[in-house]
Amino acid sequence: MSDIDRAPKGPDLYIHYCEHQGCDNWGSWGNSPSATVTTRWWCFEHFPHKSFEQEQALRRKLEDAEGGTTVQ
Ligand SMILES: [Zn+2]
Incomplete structure (x- = not known):
């Protein structure tokens, strides 16, 4: 047993x-x-204080993750 193994707080x-x-x-x-x-x-997705630019970036990321089924 050793104190060194304890994670510092x-x-x-x-x-x-x-x-x-x-x-x-x-x-x-x-x-x-x-x-x-x-x-x-919060994680980035749930962070309620995002700027407009951050919100847009997250939306794009989520849309990409859907597999490119978006019809334009
Ligand atoms: Zn979250």
Whole structure:
């Protein structure tokens, strides 16, 4: 037994997955209205504070993933 095997604990290593119900993706997108409010985390798809450009990029990505069945 050794203490070296224990994972170090710190604020930077806090585990945060997307908080969207039923989603188990990694929450790489955080948002906090102020320093006193706990940061909430979402994956890119569920992040509710995306800019217009980010929203467009996500839509294009989802449409591509559908297999190119889109008829223009
Ligand atoms: Zn998500």
